[in-house]
């Protein structure tokens with residue numbers, strides 16, 4: 457298995473940092489020289505990394521460093537914001553996503569779970585069936601199967617199977633977040649983006665969602681933004697450390713936490729700033 461080491465000259469800060477990419481393993485998503493501007497303001501600088509299939513990749517870094525912005529580039533959610541300009545390439549399974557016009561297809565393949573549960577004011581069943589129905593699936597049996605499989609996949613079936621027709625908004629925050637994950641799964645995505653999915657949850661619900669993420673990686677490629685270092689260490693295989701819109705270091709999670717190569721990574725993961 458070959459390992460490519462990309463060295464980047466960080467001229468602005470007058471230093472040199474190394475970013476490892478394990479190119480021998482399958483990259484589901486390849487990002488090359490990605491820059492993103494909100495109007496005049498640049499939020500991402502020459503971001504390059506390969507995200508591996510059926511692994512969990514954590515994005516960490518202090519507030520405002522560009523983690524969510526980067527995450528949203530992976531399913532073109534930033535397209536919805538006025539004045540955004542993006543340069544560089546993002547290739548998902550050999551397709552350059554910014555050269556394709558089929559954003560709906562992309563968002564079916566690359567699902568998303570947000571910071572706060574954002575269920576619709578409708579029943580649990582209808583929330584999960586919403587996407588498949590929009591895709592044209594009308595057959596009741598088929599929908600029942602998708603709803604059950606998705607709720608099982610999100611480890612919430614047993615808790616809701618007797619109340620599928622009741623309002624999803626009557627569930628606890630932690631249950632709602634798992635129904636959001638079920639709603640994402642119902643679209644049969646290959647990649648799931650999670651933007652601080654447990655930040656609004658209590659410790660027990662957080663643990664459940666973390667267990668779920670660990671379980672889900674056998675079927676999905678997961679990219680998660682988190683402010684919680686323990687969470688990144690617990691759930692992820694690879695970790696990218698962002699600072700001021702750049703990737704400072706990207707490596708196996710164990711390495712990032714136990715032997716970071718860059719002093720700034722070390723300072724961040726040991727809690728010296730952030």
Ligand SMILES: Nc1ncnc2c1ncn2[C@@H]1O[C@H](COP(=O)(O)OP(=O)(O)OP(=O)(O)O)[C@@H](O)[C@H]1O
Nearest residue numbers: 494497499517518519520521522523524525526537
């Ligand atoms: N819609 C927007 N318009 C203009 N600037 C934005 C917009 N969204 C984010 N930014 C700016 O881009 C930079 C990166 O923001 P982003 O939300 O990606 O950071 P983050 O690392 O996810 O932060 P946090 O951890 O606080 O969520 C920040 O300076 C932010 O103010």
